[in-house]
Amino acid sequence: MGSGDAVLEVRNLSVDFALPTTRLRAVDNVSFTVYADDVYALVGESGCGKSTLAAALLDLVPEPGVIASGDVLLRGTNVRSMTADQVRRARMAQIAMVFQAAMSSFNPVVTIGSQVEHVLEAHPEVWPDRREGLEYFDHLLEMVRLPGSRMRGRFESQLSGGMKQRVAIAFACVLKPSILVLDEPTTALDVVNQRLVIDVLKDLREKLGVTVVFVTHDLSVVAELATMVAVMYAGRMVQIAPIDTIFYDRRRHPYVQALLSSIPNVLQPGRAARSIPGQVPRLDQLPPGCRFAPRCPLAEQVCLRDDPELIGDSHHNAVACHPLNRHNSAADGGQELVPGRAVNGA
Amino acid sequence: MSVPGPIAPGAGRSLTAAGALVEVDGVSHHFRGQDRPALDSVSLRVTDGEIVAVVGESGCGKSTLGRICCGIIEPTHGTVHYRGKAVSSMSRREVRQFRRGVQMVHQDPFASLNPSLTLRTTLGYAASYHRIVKRRELNDFLMDLLRRVDLDASAEFLDRFPHQLSGGQRQRVAVARALSLNPKLIVADEAVSMLDVSMRVSVLDLLLGLQQDTGMAYIFISHDLGVVRYFASDGRIVVMFYGVIVEEGATEDVITRPGHPYTCSLLQSLPVPDPRRARYRRQNQKAAQFTPSEVSGPAAGTGCVFRPRCPLAQDQCTQAPPMTDLGGNHAAACWFPDKVAQLATSILGAGDVTVTPPQPLVER
DSSP, X not given: OOOSOEEEEEEEEEEXXXXXXXXXXXXXXXXXXXXXXXXXXXXXXXXXXXXXXXXXXXXXXXXXXXXXXXXXXXXXXXXXXXXXXXXXXXXXXXXXXXXXXXXXXXXXXXXXXXXHHHHHHHOTTTOSSHHHHHHHHHHHHHHTTSOHHHHHTOOGGGSOHHHHXXXXXXXXXXXXXXXXXXXXXXXXXXXXXXXXXXXHHHHHHHHHOOEEEEEESOHHHHHHHOSEEEEEETTEEEEEEEHHHHHHOSOOOXXXXXXXXXXXXXXXXXXXXXXXXXXXXXXXXXXXXXXTGGGXXXXXXXXXXXXXXXXXXXXXXXXXXXXXXXXXXXSSSOSOOOGGXXXXXX | OOOOOSOOOOTTOOOTTTTEEEEEEEEEEOOTTOSSOSEEEEEEEEETTOEEEEEOOTTSSHHHHHHHHHTSSOOSEEEEEETTEEGXXXXXXXXXXXXXXXXXXXXXXXXXXXXXXXXXXXXXXHHHHTTOSOGGGHHHHHHHHXXXXXXXXXXXXXXXXXXXXXXXXXXXXXXXXXXXXXXXXXXXXXXXXXXXXXXXXXHHHHHHHHHHHHOOEEEEEESOHHHHHHHTTTSEEEEEETTEEEEEEEHHHHHHSOOSHHHHHHHHHSOOSOHHHHHHHHHTHHHHTOXXXXXXXXXXXXXXXXXGGOTTOOGGGGSOOOOEEOSTTOEEOOSOHHHHHHHHHHHHHOTTOOOOOOOOSSOO
């Protein structure tokens, strides 16, 4: 966990969406560090800013979004101070992205093979000999458990949803990036294909040494794949922690707890899962204080008033929660949290 | 015109399916241009107020079965009975009652709502068409619908378009549209799989609450056995693989004592929110001996359809296995029930790893 070099550092990154009447902050002052050996999960519900954050890593925030402040460092080089040409070269060759709904990220009228050739043509610095690049792509296809050369002549429409996702993953690796970013890689797949994508990503991690950063709303997938977890809520980072802290340490953020409790677990009989009361606040109607406070069973007066800071080591283990941080800073941290001061009723 | 009560059963109907709400018998469906049928002689019976979960991966025919139960498509072979009467021999009036009585909630709430219609139009259309509500009373009717699905019951909300809603809200609108006709059966086709995990339980709870209130039945189509165990915990599971039912039984039986290797594979594939268990499983993948290296399709010709993917497959499997009774209305189509039981133990037990449910910091 967190060993190896820091391959990706995000420092105080904010992304704004400039609308005609207002300016909304989709990602608010987010920092985290991904090390070479990590499989890093960015977790949150729809609208929490996780996909926007992932796009910002490649300087690909869609209009009308703009990176308002902060830095993204790829192996120490600041993406924001690169020229347009340098950014173009870094994409796919250093940091590659598999977008959500890989189904629609292929050109439907061009074969998979010629789409790969276009990429190889645009990046001669990686594969001077295009034929070798195509052979490497075949090798990648086999690694994602698809029949290599036979896939190249196919069109997108000839592939099932699960196959498309794996072809997209192989495609993203063809320029040997050191970081692979995936937006919701298992969403919209059935469980058999989810399992395959999870296994394939683990294989790529082991065999190619690629650092995996993925975005998801599904903590079950996180449990299967991730080593480090960063949880976002309404544009803020609320907790950064190693996988076992998130799942087994009782000192987890109440939002993380709520997410865990909402999973219908096949190993549990009956109806143990609980939905999270309330809704994610709209970015133009953020509550004062902690953004999760209106839905939080631990919320106290201070939570409704003051914004909690992310306290701890933002590289490895940090949490933004007033009751938890007070609890963690207590002498031995052994005392139980009680909802004595909770304002939402326990 | 008065609001009609429960649909009266047609006079003189045959009672072959006493008590069954919808019964499909030996239905097959062959889509043009496909070399094998999407459904191959499937029978399913749903009684009033029952929850039946149809489980399987993409392409197993579960949606086709759901559509046939709704009358959206007609099977190429076999019959569909609604309240004891074959749909194919129904009068137009009876067909209307059937179509009204069985409603569908689709997977993708972004695609199933017309983006150019307000919610008022979307929700009011079917009820007006079927003359369930008078024009004068439409507004109250719509407000009541919104309340029943826990949406904001206001005129302002009714004048919104689908793009102004979140995914969870859209799915509630889709449920409200189905409810507007007072159906006896809702076919929910992957109704929560496009939603965030955190939203799923609230929509499932909504559907369960409506069932409590109205005594509706559900055909709940899903690939996620976790969701199915939650939703259909008092109901039944039917497991399908490439157009064939391979296992069926009470939900707890099928999940805790799966009788078919395909059910085992669905259980094993499902990501579980427990990293220790996941690590254990990855280390002992060979011991569990069941991870399809490649998702392969069904077997051609006769014999067990699951044979190409099955770790237990033997020569005998070139003969189609019959549904074998496993006790308590639990049956599976496999020649080797004892070996499946062993396989299930190795998958569900996952060795010595204790499965710890997440402990809340504070009991709510």
